[in-house]
Amino acid sequence: MAFPSAPSALWSVSLLTALFLAAVHSNVVYDEDPLQPLTSDETVSVGGTVTLTCRVAESDNSSLQWSNTAQQTLYFGEKRALRDNRIQLHHSTPTELSITISDVQLSDEGEYTCSIFTMPVRTARATVTVLGVPGKPQITGFENAVPEGGKITLTCTSTGSKPPASLRWYRGDQELNGHPEVVESIPDSPTYNVSRELTLNVSRSDNNAFITCAVHHPSLTHGEKRSEQALRVLYSPNVDIRAESNLPREGEKFYLQCLGNGNPEPTYTWEKKDGELPPLSKEDGAFLHFEMLNKSDNGIYLCHAHNSIGKSQGEYTLGVQDAADNIADPTAMSTSSGVDHAVIGGVVAVIVFILLCLLIVLGRYLIRHKGTYLTHEAKGSDDAPDADTAIINAEGGHSGAEDKKEYFI
Numbered sequence: 346m347a348f349p350s351a352p353s354a355l356w357s358v359s360l361l362t363a364l365f366l367a368a369v370h371s372n373v374v375y376d377e378d379p380l381q382p383l384t385s386d387e388t389v390s391v392g393g394t395v396t397l398t399c400r401v402a403e404s405d406n407s408s409l410q411w412s413n414t415a416q417q418t419l420y421f422g423e424k425r426a427l428r429d430n431r432i433q434l435h436h437s438t439p440t441e442l443s444i445t446i447s448d449v450q451l452s453d454e455g456e457y458t459c460s461i462f463t464m465p466v467r468t469a470r471a472t473v474t475v476l477g478v479p480g481k482p483q484i485t486g487f488e489n490a491v492p493e494g495g496k497i498t499l500t501c502t503s504t505g506s507k508p509p510a511s512l513r514w515y516r517g518d519q520e521l522n523g524h525p526e527v528v529e530s531i532p533d534s535p536t537y538n539v540s541r542e543l544t545l546n547v548s549r550s551d552n553n554a555f556i557t558c559a560v561h562h563p564s565l566t567h568g569e570k571r572s573e574q575a576l577r578v579l580y581s582p583n584v585d586i587r588a589e590s591n592l593p594r595e596g597e598k599f600y601l602q603c604l605g606n607g608n609p610e611p612t613y614t615w616e617k618k619d620g621e622l623p624p625l626s627k628e629d630g631a632f633l634h635f636e637m638l639n640k641s642d643n644g645i646y647l648c649h650a651h652n653s654i655g656k657s658q659g660e661y662t663l664g665v666q667d668a669a670d671n672i673a674d675p676t677a678m679s680t681s682s683g684v685d686h687a688v689i690g691g692v693v694a695v696i697v698f699i700l701l702c703l704l705i706v707l708g709r710y711l712i713r714h715k716g717t718y719l720t721h722e723a724k725g726s727d728d729a730p731d732a733d734t735a736i737i738n739a740e741g742g743h744s745g746a747e748d749k750k751e752y753f754i
């Protein structure tokens with residue numbers, strides 16, 4: 346008796362489940378009134394277009410109607426009821442009535458109603474949410490260049506967003522930590538002004554850097570809106586001296602250039618340590634020109650750079666070379682052409698060597714390839730039990746095998 350009881354218990358459980366499912370199913374079917382209109386909630390940005398669709402599964406040819414948040418009828422079937430050119434019929438059949446509202450305003454937000462005039466009247470509601478599009482962000486708080494080491498506070502503001510927009514600061518691709526956002530609601534409007542501050546300690550590397558404020562908001566489907574602010578930072582000079590050539594020669598023209606690396610651009614003065622500037626030299630701002638170098642010009646030259654932030658100086662040691670090198674020019678020429686020949690010879694040698702290597706590799710490859718081919722020819726013998734089969738295997742083909750067998754019998 347214990348043996349059949351288990352299956353029968355299982356059976357009754359599954360019967361109950363089936364009944365339960367059937368009940369649930371019929372319940373669902375019962376709830377699905379084919380005349381009940383169905384709608385969906387919509388979200389649209391200010392200025393956009395929203396489509397409101399109302400459908401019934403079956404129609405008894407009763408008219409469908411859309412009415413607005415103030416219970417005014419917009420469309421009754423295909424008949425327009427409200428004189429508002431923004432509202433147009435989109436699609437009308439016995440089972441569907443859809444309308445569009447273009448140039449949506451914040452005041453269009455709310456619950457719209459679709460009704461079907463059966464007995465009794467059936468209705469469905471659709472909530473339209475209107476997003477306030479944030480304005481392009483404005484950056485304020487930066488007017489004049491700031492000295493290095495100073496602090497600046499920028500404020501980014503975006504108006505008219507709903508829900509409140511979020512603002513982010515960037516320097517290049519890198520996001521910066523701003524202060525928390527400040528959200529202000531605007532009187533008599535469902536929108537908000539949002540602002541966010543950023544405090545920066547500026548260094549010389551921030552000069553001409555661009556700081557960006559970007560607005561993120563669900564209404565901005567085509568990317569974000571952003572604004573940029575270029576920074577200007579003042580910093581003291583840091584002198585580098587550049588020489589026209591590394592080998593200044595007696596009798597030649599020559600100059601030194603002082604690179605101040607300061608903002609604003611520094612003013613420069615030149616000085617020769619332990620003496621006067623040579624008579625054939627001329628100061629010209631950042632440059633010190635030598636009309637004709639002379640060994641007597643040798644010594645240490647100083648460039649002083651100063652601007653409103655500070656000053657700096659740099660040194661250059663001038664060592665004029667013998668003009669005698671010029672006399673040795675023909676030798677130098679031949680030496681250099683000798684060098685050229687050596688280089689060409691070397692290149693040719695390398696090319697010949699590479700070609701030889703290629704020939705050797707190619708030759709070895711060809712030999713190996715031929716070997717493989719020979720091995721393939723005899724491959725049938727490898728897995729054959731005797732010589733006959735080996736030949737058959739090697740020659741392949743079932744009919745061929747039979748022929749061979751007959752011949753050997």
Ligand SMILES: *[C@@H]1O[C@H](CO)[C@@H](O)[C@H](O)[C@H]1NC(C)=O
Pocket residue numbers: 404405406
């Ligand atoms: C609805 O109207 C169409 C013609 O206008 C008619 O053919 C159809 O039978 C009607 N349906 C019902 C349920 O009355």
Ligand SMILES: *[C@@H]1O[C@H](CO)[C@@H](O)[C@H](O)[C@H]1NC(C)=O
Pocket residue numbers: 504505529530531532538
């Ligand atoms: C919001 O921003 C607008 C435009 O800048 C301004 O006119 C208005 O006064 C601001 N409102 C509030 C509450 O800050």
Ligand SMILES: *[C@@H]1O[C@H](CO)[C@@H](O)[C@H](O)[C@H]1NC(C)=O
Pocket residue numbers: 544545546
């Ligand atoms: C800026 O400098 C101040 C001190 O002068 C320091 O407390 C602060 O953390 C610095 N801020 C940043 C962002 O480096």
Ligand SMILES: *[C@@H]1O[C@H](CO)[C@@H](O)[C@H](O)[C@H]1NC(C)=O
Pocket residue numbers: 595596637638639640641
């Ligand atoms: C260098 O200057 C000395 C005198 O100061 C002069 O005698 C000499 O000719 C000059 N050399 C050249 C190459 O100009």
